[in-house]
Amino acid sequence: MARQGQRHPGGTRTALRDRRPARDREGGIIPVLARTVREVEAAAQRGPVRPSGRAKFQVVALLVREERARVKADSTSTESQRAEQLKRLDGIATILAKTAARDTSLLALLAEDAVVSDAARSLRRELLLAAGVEATPDEEPAAEPQGPGGASERRVVPQSVVSRQLANPFLAPDFSIAAARRARHGHLAGWELLGPLFRSFEQAGASSCMDLPEPTSLRAPGGLELMPHQARVVAAAAAGHRTFLLADEPGLGKTAQALLAAQAADAYPLLAVVPNVVKTNWAREAGLWTPSHPATVIHGNGESMDGFADIVVVNYEVLDRHVGWLGDLGFRGMVVDEAHFIKNKTSQRSQHVLELSERIRARRAQPLLMALTGTPLINDIEDFRAIWQFLGWIDEKQPRAALMECLEERGWTPADPAFYPAARACVIDLGIVRRRKVDVAADIPARRIADLPVELDDEAGRSIRAAEQELARRLVSRYEAALAARAAGPLVEGIDHELVRRVATWEREDTSTAASDENVFSMMRRIGQAKAGLAADYAAQLARSVGKVVFFAKHVDVMDVAEDTFARRGIRYASIRGEQTPKSRQQNIDAFLTDPDVAIVVCSLTAAGVGLNLQVASNVVLAELSWTDAEQTQAIDRVHRIGQGEPVTAWRIIAAQTIDTKIAELIDSKAGLAATALDGSDAGVASSADVQLEALVALLTQALSESR
Structure with a gap:
């Protein structure tokens, strides 16, 4: 495999080193994580999760990822032992997902760039100690507070910077500052101008x-x-x-x-x-x-x-x-x-x-x-x-x-x-x-996004459609209850679209639903998991027929499924994830760019969506949808760049007969915002609407239309 190094949780890059004899490892980290995640689940059932619970949620998520990577790389265990441990880790991950569905603000803690607080780092050490596991410091350790002062106490001054300051302790004065212009108000005095x-x-x-x-x-x-x-x-x-x-x-x-x-x-x-x-x-x-x-x-x-x-x-x-x-x-x-x-x-x-x-x-x-x-x-x-x-x-x-x-x-x-065109x-x-590519780089071939609908006809697909129907029923119930509670006001013939939007807003912001209930976030993740194998199969077919392929996914478990699929098919791949060290990351990039036998690079949409040049490929597979057109565009443009000599096609895998289809339409509709603001287009001014909200609006509107 071209994938280098061991996987670690995003942002911490630490390695677990279990120092106990093999006979004492029966307990290990998994029971500790199970107890902790139950504590977070119970806290979420009582109301919004407090900071201490949020730290537990984040640390459990990081350690689950880390332990999963360790288990999969453990050559001393049998296949059945690894399967059992992975099953237990999946159970913990399921509880995390249900908890995040109840308090959706927890989802931000799962992002690749989420900040790991000092409290979370301290808790992480405690959990590892409780499991008898020693944490090896990472490459970029957090600066420990020097006292009770907080953030300012964590600041550091590298020794080489001290040397530079000592070598030249006086900055050259900039006398032009004295002549710098200050804002002079005339006829616009008193006007609010930023809006x-x-x-x-x-x-x-x-x-x-x-x-x-x-x-x-x-x-x-x-x-x-x-x-x-x-x-x-x-x-x-x-x-x-x-x-x-x-x-x-x-x-x-x-x-x-x-x-x-x-x-x-x-x-x-x-x-x-x-x-x-x-x-x-x-x-x-x-x-x-x-x-x-x-x-x-x-x-x-x-x-x-x-x-x-x-x-x-x-x-x-x-x-x-x-x-x-x-x-x-x-x-x-x-x-x-x-x-x-x-x-x-x-x-x-x-x-x-x-x-x-x-x-x-x-x-x-x-x-x-x-x-x-x-x-x-x-x-x-x-x-x-x-x-x-x-x-x-x-x-x-x-x-x-x-x-x-x-x-x-x-x-x-x-x-x-x-005023407005003049101000602009x-x-x-x-x-x-x-500048747009079409304006300044005529030699860059056009790109296209091709949607590939896939049928989720297995148990996972049926479960997803059932969950979507249950969510629609819950929305309709909220709508009808709100309609019945109206004491006054004009009657609206047909569907009250203003009320539909309010109900959708309530649903998105509600944290009081049962842990077993689905919301738009958890459903999109489940859809991504259900599509993972199909998307990987298609990427494998592309790689065998057209050459190198870039495969993007949003969640780690989708990347895991894809990589396992490629391994079973004997396809060499590289992997770009947020938890990699810079050295490992560069090794994977170089392997994909220079090794003709590395056919696919599996990329995190968050970690690899910016700053990379992967133009040795001209085909991109988007296994999961983003919430914004901007994120999708950034991913495609890792391939569609100056120097690209082939037409670029992004193959977007869409789960048919699910909310996935509507999300894709909403993402495309949002693409007009930047065009309006920066490219002079008059299309899509209203496209800045929140995709999650609009998805719920569409789901409720469709359910109400079908019930009438």
Whole structure:
């Protein structure tokens, strides 16, 4: 197999080492996990799960994954022993799923990038100790608190950074800060402007790309050649432009553009905040495009980093430990990759990114600030807010100086219809750069998404359809009860669609249903599990007929089924998961890219959906549906990139006669949002609606129609 190393739970990368004699292992970790998960289940039945219960839920989920990997890799056990242990682990996983169905906020703790708190780490050690298992520290251990102060106590300063600070204890003053513009209010004084600014992007307009200068050269260091669209961004930075929302479609080389723009602007030292899965790739790209400027990657507490490097790459997950010294180092530029990660301003990582940009702008009047994302809008136009604030275009309440000055010059107020296209143009001129593949890379072949309906005609399929019918009956019952409880108000002929939406909202937010009841989240996971074998079979057929295939799944158990299927068929595969070490991950990527015998790469939709170039394949199998078109597009664009020489087809596996079909339609309808805001299309303005809610609305509406 090309899959390298042992699997570990996402985000912790620890290995279990059982030090007891074989005769004493009969108890082991599974009974401990079973007791703990029952405690969480009981807590969920009493109401919303408290923080202590949430920590138990997350730790049990991590340890179940880890123990499953250990059992499957244990060559000392018999097949029947492994089967029995896996069955017991499946039972624990089932209880976790039912508990998450009751309190859906627990689902966030299962995400690949979910933060593992200190309380969870401590509980993990306790459970392992209770099971007689020793935990080996991971590659990126959490910084232990130094005292009672909390987050600030966990911050660290790597020794090489201390050396750099001692070598040059005084930052060169930037006298241009004194001359920096401050917002001057004229006829717009007193107007609330941020809401109208966001709304200006909901209206169809010209394509959202600032005017860019023609490049003087397409050559890069080392003889590399830039595409013309890449060179224009570099030319803009060389001409003095310093803020960019680089929203090119995925696959158009945003990393290279950012690195070369930093070189053109002499924005060193440069800070790059990136997802964990691509930070090693950022260092590689820096060595390729700007070899004269050394790059360093921060792992864990940063002991191995080079404090004197020109480019510092850090991932979101460890930013909290380093935000202190990063803000004081004197960066002249900052790049945020996959900037849609900061759309939730209440999240810790968003707050740290905004804090760093504020501190950099406080030290330097015109730093280079770049937000890179192929999918700047996930659910709503307001996703722009944190990105614009990072770039210094707005603050918490109003536009900053440059944007306010432009708005004042236009002479309109939000009461004037002409304000909105003018405001949109002002924001675009600050640095929005959006190019589509069809516009700038005519040599990239068109891609298509082909839906493959599959029939779930086994017991699992019948169970899923029965659960869907039960959910529909529960929705109808809620609707009829609400209708009967109305004391006043006009009667609505036929279906009251406003009430349907309210009932769907109640259902989605309700945590009081019985643990055995299904909801839209648990059903989609069950559908993914039921489709797993069929999707893997189709990927195997593709691999034998057309060559290399990229297989994407959302859940670990679906990936497990796929890999077992390929192994039984004698098909070599690589695996890209969130729990892998950077070394193991790169080995798997290289195996798929360079080994002709590795026919399939099995990818986590979360861990491998960004930052990878897998264009040696031209066929993608999407075994499970995402909740957003953006996530689906990111996955497909690992293959549909510059340099792709074949037509790209994404084969989307859809479970016929289930809610899966409706979810696919809703995902496709949401694709119009980014087109409206950034590409000038007038389609799909209403497509920012929440997919889970709309799925429930559709289910209830259909059930009511059939009952009349």
